Amino acid sequence: MREIENLKEAILKEYPRLDIDSEFEFKCHPGVACFNDCCGDVNIFLTPYDIIRLKNRLGITSEDFLKKHTLTPFDKNLPYPIVLLQMQENEKKSCPFVGETGCQVYEDRPWACRMYPLGLASPAEDNKQVDKEFYFLLKESVCKGFDSDRKITVSGWLKDQGIEDYNEMGEYFKDITLSKFFQDEKNLTPKKLEMFFTVCYNIDMFHKFLFESSFFDKFEIDDATKAKIKDDDVELLKFGYQWLRFALFGENTITVKGDVLQAKKTELDQQKKQS
Ligand code: SF4
Numbered sequence: 001m002r003e004i005e006n007l008k009e010a011i012l013k014e015y016p017r018l019d020i021d022s023e024f025e026f027k028c029h030p031g032v033a034c035f036n037d038c039c040g041d042v043n044i045f046l047t048p049y050d051i052i053r054l055k056n057r058l059g060i061t062s063e064d065f066l067k068k069h070t071l072t073p074f075d076k077n078l079p080y081p082i083v084l085l086q087m088q089e090n091e092k093k094s095c096p097f098v099g100e101t102g103c104q105v106y107e108d109r110p111w112a113c114r115m116y117p118l119g120l121a122s123p124a125e126d127n128k129q130v131d132k133e134f135y136f137l138l139k140e141s142v143c144k145g146f147d148s149d150r151k152i153t154v155s156g157w158l159k160d161q162g163i164e165d166y167n168e169m170g171e172y173f174k175d176i177t178l179s180k181f182f183q184d185e186k187n188l189t190p191k192k193l194e195m196f197f198t199v200c201y202n203i204d205m206f207h208k209f210l211f212e213s214s215f216f217d218k219f220e221i222d223d224a225t226k227a228k229i230k231d232d233d234v235e236l237l238k239f240g241y242q243w244l245r246f247a248l249f250g251e252n253t254i255t256v257k258g259d260v261l262q263a264k265k266t267e268l269d270q271q272k273k274q275s
């Protein structure tokens with residue numbers, strides 16, 4: 001994690017800042033001498049949406065995906081859990097999804113793989129040093145893509161890489177990770193951390209939590225929403241973010257049923273009388 005912190009510092013201080021219309025020269029294709037060389041020994045942070053795309057691509061549950069393909073490093077300085085793609089234990093520490101012909105999950109590859117060679121810094125990540133979101137180029141020494149004279153704009157690259165859906169889902173995630181709660185350096189209880197992890201990374205477990213419990217007896221969730229989240233992981237994740245804002249930060253994003261609220265109030269009144 002220290003390496004990542006140092007890189008972050010260098011980016012903020014030294015890297016040229018690109019905006020959406022900036023041009024750069026880059027081309028990656030199967031004929032390049034370094035083909036596949038970047039798909040190993042690399043830290044790839046997985047977003048909740050990345051995990052949904054990958055586990056559905058592989059036809060496995062989120063639980064199995066987490067067990068087989070990820071690491072969840074513990075760092076006491078992190079306010080919430082993060083998930084990394086686990087590289088294989090071979091000499092090159094290859095990504096589990098790289099093959100002779102390139103990425104075997106290309107259509108569902110993670111956000112970070114789509115973005116390279118671009119990086120993105122946003123203000124709330126370090127509001128002292130970044131006043132406006134900016135892009136920058138990450139030039140890995142192994143990468144020959146920069147030897148090309150093909151010019152492309154940042155916006156052209158993002159479009160080419162199909163980043164739009166990833167960014168849309170990323171905005172919902174940011175509502176959680178960049179919330180005032182975390183900016184005020186407050187800590188989640190272990191139970192709330194577990195809820196964060198379940199919603200964000202173990203979506204099939206979250207599905208069970210909703211549909212195999214008394215959840216819908218307690219909260220006002222209309223039938224259309226129930227139907228939408230039952231069979232669609234992306235809609236379920238969007239709902240999960242609403243739930244987290246309610247359950248973790250006390251925001252008014254979910255409504256408790258009137259009778260449940262009344263029963264709780266009665267219980268609290270009785271406890272008060274007895275004390
Ligand atoms: S997911 Fe695909 S593009 Fe990303 S590192 Fe693995 S093989 Fe490479």
Ligand code: SF4
Pocket residue numbers: 027028029032033034035036037038039116142143144145146
């Ligand atoms: S190292 Fe650069 S040019 Fe080579 S395959 Fe990876 S992204 Fe493409």
